[in-house]
Amino acid sequence: MTEGKHLVKTSVKDEQLITKRRQQMIGAGVKLFKEKGFHRTTTREIAKEAGFSIGTLYEYIRTKEDVLYLVCDSIYDEVFERIESVGAKNGTLDELVSAIRYYYSVINDMQDEFVVMYQETKSLPKEALSYVLRKEEEMTAIFRTILQSCVTSGELSLNEREIDLYAHSIFTQGQMWAYRRWALHKNYSIDEFTDLQVAFILRGLGARTKGEL
Amino acid sequence: MTEGKHLVKTSVKDEQLITKRRQQMIGAGVKLFKEKGFHRTTTREIAKEAGFSIGTLYEYIRTKEDVLYLVCDSIYDEVFERIESVGAKNGTLDELVSAIRYYYSVINDMQDEFVVMYQETKSLPKEALSYVLRKEEEMTAIFRTILQSCVTSGELSLNEREIDLYAHSIFTQGQMWAYRRWALHKNYSIDEFTDLQVAFILRGLGARTKGEL
Amino acid sequence: MTEGKHLVKTSVKDEQLITKRRQQMIGAGVKLFKEKGFHRTTTREIAKEAGFSIGTLYEYIRTKEDVLYLVCDSIYDEVFERIESVGAKNGTLDELVSAIRYYYSVINDMQDEFVVMYQETKSLPKEALSYVLRKEEEMTAIFRTILQSCVTSGELSLNEREIDLYAHSIFTQGQMWAYRRWALHKNYSIDEFTDLQVAFILRGLGARTKGEL
Amino acid sequence: MTEGKHLVKTSVKDEQLITKRRQQMIGAGVKLFKEKGFHRTTTREIAKEAGFSIGTLYEYIRTKEDVLYLVCDSIYDEVFERIESVGAKNGTLDELVSAIRYYYSVINDMQDEFVVMYQETKSLPKEALSYVLRKEEEMTAIFRTILQSCVTSGELSLNEREIDLYAHSIFTQGQMWAYRRWALHKNYSIDEFTDLQVAFILRGLGARTKGEL
DNA sequence: TATGAATGAGCATTCATTCAT
DNA sequence: GATGAATGAATGCTCATTCAT
Numbered sequence A, B, C, D: 001m002t003e004g005k006h007l008v009k010t011s012v013k014d015e016q017l018i019t020k021r022r023q024q025m026i027g028a029g030v031k032l033f034k035e036k037g038f039h040r041t042t043t044r045e046i047a048k049e050a051g052f053s054i055g056t057l058y059e060y061i062r063t064k065e066d067v068l069y070l071v072c073d074s075i076y077d078e079v080f081e082r083i084e085s086v087g088a089k090n091g092t093l094d095e096l097v098s099a100i101r102y103y104y105s106v107i108n109d110m111q112d113e114f115v116v117m118y119q120e121t122k123s124l125p126k127e128a129l130s131y132v133l134r135k136e137e138e139m140t141a142i143f144r145t146i147l148q149s150c151v152t153s154g155e156l157s158l159n160e161r162e163i164d165l166y167a168h169s170i171f172t173q174g175q176m177w178a179y180r181r182w183a184l185h186k187n188y189s190i191d192e193f194t195d196l197q198v199a200f201i202l203r204g205l206g207a208r209t210k211g212e213l
Numbered sequence E: 001t002a003t004g005a006a007t008g009a010g011c012a013t014t015c016a017t018t019c020a021t
Numbered sequence F: 001g002a003t004g005a006a007t008g009a010a011t012g013c014t015c016a017t018t019c020a021t
Helices: A003-007 A015-040 A043-050 A054-060 A064-083 A093-109 A111-123 A126-152 A160-179 A190-205 B002-007 B015-040 B043-050 B054-060 B064-083 B093-109 B111-123 B126-152 B160-179 B190-204 C003-007 C015-040 C043-050 C054-060 C064-083 C093-109 C111-123 C126-152 C160-179 C190-204 D003-007 D015-040 D043-050 D054-060 D064-083 D093-109 D111-123 D126-152 D160-179 D190-204
Strands: none
Touching: A003 A126, A015 A043, A015 A054, A015 A064, A015 A111, A015 B111, A043 A054, A043 A064, A064 A093, A064 A111, A064 A126, A093 A111, A093 A126, A093 A160, A093 A190, A111 A126, A111 A160, A111 B015, A111 B111, A126 A160, A160 A190, A160 B160, A160 B190, A190 B160, A190 B190, B015 B043, B015 B054, B015 B064, B015 B111, B043 B054, B043 B064, B064 B093, B064 B111, B064 B126, B093 B111, B093 B126, B093 B160, B093 B190, B111 B126, B111 B160, B126 B160, B160 B190, C003 C126, C015 C043, C015 C054, C015 C064, C015 C111, C015 D111, C043 C054, C043 C064, C064 C093, C064 C111, C064 C126, C093 C111, C093 C126, C093 C160, C093 C190, C111 C126, C111 C160, C111 D015, C111 D111, C126 C160, C160 C190, C160 D160, C160 D190, C190 D160, C190 D190, D015 D043, D015 D054, D015 D064, D015 D111, D043 D054, D043 D064, D064 D093, D064 D111, D064 D126, D093 D111, D093 D126, D093 D160, D093 D190, D111 D126, D111 D160, D126 D160, D160 D190
16 A cells, blocks of 8 residues: 555665655645645755755655655555545445544544645646556545445445445545635534535435434 | 736736736636646746737736736636526526536536636635635525525525535535546546436435436 | 757847857856866856856756857857868868968967867767767868868879878877877977978878978 | 875775775776766766775765776776886887887777776866876877887987977877777778878888888 | 846755764 | 765756846
8 A cells, every 4th residue: 555655766775764754754745735835845845844954855755746746645545544444344324424424534634634635636747646546546446335335235226327426426525624624614513514414425325314323 | 706807916007908918818827727737837838828928928917826816716707607697596496406507517618727726726825815715605605595595495495504515515516527537537428427416416405306307 | 050059949039149148158168168177167157257147048048068069069160160261272282281280270279179179078968969070070071171182183192091081180180289288388389389290290191292391 | 106096095994905995996987987977977876886885985085086086097007007018129110110009909998998088187186187197298208218219229210309299199199099989980990090090100200111010 | 018138036956975873 | 894874065947027128
């Protein structure tokens, strides 16, 4: 899952050190990119924020874009790590609901990271970009799988195309919380937001709702 | 609606000329920003694409950000112009459905513009940013109003908070078509996408669907 | 002859200005390269010496190597301009001797330029390098032609291969004056050097010398 | 002859090790400098090619220029070693001819080294530069001595100034083979080149040629 | 009004050299 | 003695902006 990191070449050999320094860089990157965006952040600022010199920064990356790539990759990793536990087992609606709730709480925790990722993604070099899109695909797949289980178990009645599209919908509805924060956060708590969205989604999926959520 | 343009200072007097030149700049801006993003586009390129010299460009703007602002403003104007016709009159679900369908077709027509707008928005100077967010607010308001009518007419049963949030949802579900094009366009036509989304939304809103599209 | 200059792209349109600025750049380049070599000279120094800003410098060139190329090109042009007058007409030894003498005086006048050219030439990008070598070839051709005339007129008796090689020899013997200046200038005046070399060459070519030079 | 090496300071004591390491550095230096020139070669590359770390490299030199100096010095040593056997004994023309032939074959064997030396020499620090020029002087002296013997023995008739200058000429004519390889190698074999040059030189020196070479 | 040459602050990146281990 | 991570001054190049014509 983390093999993406290996795409970025280093001249340093000590693996542990690489991990440590990259963690510092990523932290600095996230912080600065969310504040001023990728393009307005200089490599010197990244190095300084990371706690080392510009020379050292370039011992661990080849280009500025590498930092962005590392940042995106690490965000995905973290989201993945936190999400993948919620696998589909029995195909119950309860399972679906907890997955959604869990995912939305992750979004809430990592709002800045999400915003950074979706806004700067296009600055990635071609190769890195397709790598990132593949990751995104993998994430959607999680919900697709859960929906599939619910269909299999008879809890939902959706065809292939609906499953695929609505997996994206669930995803997108959550990301709203990060992208439209300027409109939503002043009116809703994350809990209320989640409750309303879960209800909307379940109905949207055609679940025979009695009094769930 | 277009008063936003007045925020950008000019040293030229002739109003007609200003309008013409700005139209040229905006066209160039949209084209270039969608191709390479705001930061990777130079003012020289904008001027060239617009058909005049940088010197002239700077007679009509003060900073490069002004171009971005003008571009965003013009996109909003166009979207607005095309959307606002669909006002709520009787509060029927049909009305809601056509509004959604109409909006989604606008998104389809202006995909690049949407992507540009949402990805570069944060590069706007503070003042322009809040102006843009206000526009965004106004747009959401259109759907809020329609939903409200449907509630008033008894077609839907939603409270204030639901109306507000679900207006955002409808919006976001449509934008998916632009932002997740890499995943959606290869599998769905805009028509199928719209059909599926409309169905999802109507159910999500708790409409007593019998067999409507 | 000067079409080489057109290989270097400019963003300035005024042809006269281009010529003027390039003249300034070339002057600065020759001076600095001869002092500290191409690699130890910075673009900022070139701009400063040329009398304009770094920004302006880059309005007239694309890369630092362009300056080197322009310098080499201009040196060739000047040498050419001064040499080509000495065309072979009757194929007399006198003609050959004056050509040699003339060429050697040019070398003496442009010692620094010669040294710069031969020492930095390999820093040129591939394309420019082959352009320069073609020029060098053209110069050798001048002496080849003269030798040929002398053979035709019966003043010398050389075969094709000898003509070709000895043209290079004449060339090289002159360049010695620039490259081995540290050894030669303290012992010889340019006149004595020329006299001795002319005598050496004439004998070397097998000319029936009576009391020439 | 090798005392030049002592100009380069070391922090290592073991003399044998110093010699070994330097041999490695010089090998790396020659290879890299001939490929990409002194300035385009980094110390890291030199260390890597030499088979040890930059840390170690800097235990044996003080600055990057030291490597260049060591390389030049070693090239001179090798040329010297191979040339000095050809001492003047009897002052016959045959001796002169074999010396020339021998020298030209050395040039042919070490073309790259010659090119490196003459092109990078000016990057040497002052002190090292004059050391190198002294070496060059010593080499010319070899031919001067041979010419002198020939004069003494009556085989040639040259005055002091001619002897001195023509020693340089013989030298330069040979170096042509390395410097103008782009023009010469495609048309001549080293043997033909040598034959033609020897003939030219002998005649140039005024030797009473019958049918030698 | 329109033009485009000039400016220089700013930026990404490199690389010789040092020094703690 | 050997290693290689760290450093930061230096450098090539860009580009938004100005202003004389």
